[in-house]
Amino acid sequence: MSLEKYTPAWVKRIGLVTVLLIFVGGIVFWGGFNWALEATNKESFCISCHEMEENVFREYQNTVHYTNRTGVRATCPDCHVPKEWGPKMIRKMQASNEVLHKILGSVNTPEKFNKKRHELAQHEWDRMKKADSRECRNCHNYSFMDYTEQGDRPARMHPKAFDEGKTCIDCHKGIAHQLPQIDQHIGKQNEGALEISHGDKPKPAEDAAEKK
Structure with a gap:
């Protein structure tokens, strides 16, 4: 029984071998694309530049998200890259701006980084706020x-x-990285000290004086 009459016209035009090559090429392309996504979605990739390794990564190592009694960790991509396909692609495209600033050396020293810390943090807070803290809710x-x-x-x-x-x-800013000079009502007032902001907000000076 000949299958020629069941073969679509466009397949006949380009040939069955060409169709098979396109099919295989598509699989190879998709596999390579998915591999690249996964490779850039690992903590080792995130800290491959010294801007991240020497600043926010060191701060993160002092928090419960890095080490704790259960051994369950939230790595960089767990908090900063969406798991859903669409939002993940958008985030990856936005990350191209970070590559540009890596080339420009915008935050290549601790001094430059801390000068832009509030701006960088605010961008991430705004993103998380807009997404209803989607990455937090994964856990x-x-x-x-x-x-x-x-x-x-x-x-x-x-x-x-x-x-x-x-x-x-x-409510939960500063749980993995040093807070810039801001105040949040449930956290410790931060005056730019090199520490993670946790715990209760300090009492006003007059309240502390009354306790004495």
């Missing part, structure tokens, strides 16, 4: 939180924040 889904296992403060504040429509980054 910290509030729908499955057991408030009885949390401390008094988070068990009290989390339901309230969720009811008010707040997202993770509204």
Whole structure:
């Protein structure tokens, strides 16, 4: 039985061998493209430039996201690259701007980096806010939180924040990297000291004086 009459006209025009070569070439291209995505989505790639390795990566190593009792880690791409295909592609295209600034040497020294720290942090906070802290929720889904296992403060504040429509980054800035000189209502006031901002906001001077 001849299959010629069932063969599409466009296949006849270019030939079956050409079609097979295009098919194989497509597989090779897709495999290479996916390999490149995965290769650029690893912590080792993120810290391959000294701007990241000597600044934010060192800060991150001092946090619970890097080392903890359970050994569960959130690496750079876990927090900064979406897992969904569409948002991931958008983020990858945006990252081309970071390559440009690597070439220009915009933040190639700690002094330059710290000078732009607030601007860089604000861009990331805005991105996370817009996405409803999507990357945080890959691990910290509030729908499955057991408030009885949390401390008094988070068990009290989390339901309230969720009811008010707040997202993770509204309250949890500075959990993996040094905060720029900002204030957040649940965190430690940061005056630019080289430390990660955690804990309660310091009491006003008059309150501290009263306690004395």
